[in-house]
Amino acid sequence: GQHNSDDFAQVNPLRKVPALKDGDFTLAESVAILLYLSRKYEAPDHWYPQDLEACARVDEYLAWQHTALRSSCSMVMWQKMMLPVFLGEPVPPETLASTLAELDRCLQLLEDKFLKDDDFLAGPCISVADLVAITELMHPVSAGCHVFKTRPKLAAWRQRVEAEVGEDLFQEAHEVVMKAKDLPPVDTAMKDKLKPLVQVLL
Structure with missing residues (x-):
């Protein structure tokens, strides 16, 4: 809950994570932060090509x-794993089915439009596009959704991304989201406070 504090709001008035403070410069939104860091530290060209x-x-x-x-990835994680905790009951089956169908549609577009027959999403080399994509896909995976099991092309892409990043760093980057299902129960007061906010995800 630190992102809701007044101190954090000075870094990011949106009160969302991630946020970056680099000297006197502050920046919000994960994609903007990735691109800023790749330019500032002159990352190898394949990450964000010239x-x-x-x-x-x-x-x-x-x-x-x-x-x-x-x-769609975020919605699947919330509906399969998080909302039942806050609402005290499973999400209606028809709601979850619709969300999973939308995820499947997006996965097909990911393969057909972006991955195609290349090794990575934007061509033969890994880029920030692959980092952003794999991060999102690990959300439904953490909720028990077998994103890669029935999609061998996507599964092979994941293996290439992990190999490029390095297994240890890959696991570290996704450690928090993969352990989300093991978080301690939310106390009643917090449930009541957040319930109106999470109901909009139905």
Whole structure:
């Protein structure tokens, strides 16, 4: 809950994580932070290419994912794992089925439009597009959704991303979300406070 504090609001008035404070400069939104860091520290070109068309491919994915893959992945995690905790009962089956169908549609677009027959989403080399995508996909995985089991092309892509990043760093990056199901129960007062907010996810 520290993101709701007044101190955090000075870094990010949106009161959301992640947020970056670099000297006197502050920045919100994960994609903006990734691109800022890649430029500031002159990351290898493949992460965010200088080539106009290669860069446009990365930007294309980043623009699409925000209201497509990211949205559906987050919704699946909330409806399968988080909402039952706050509401005290499972999400209606028809609601969850609709959300899973939307995720499946986004996964198909991810394969057909972006991955195609390439090794990575924006071409032959890994980029920030792949980092953003794998991060989102691990949310439904953490809720027990077998995203990769029936999609061998996507599963092979995940293995390539993990190999490029390194297994230890890959596991560390997703440790928190993968342990979300093991979080201690939420106390009654907090449930009552947050219940109206989470109900909008139904």
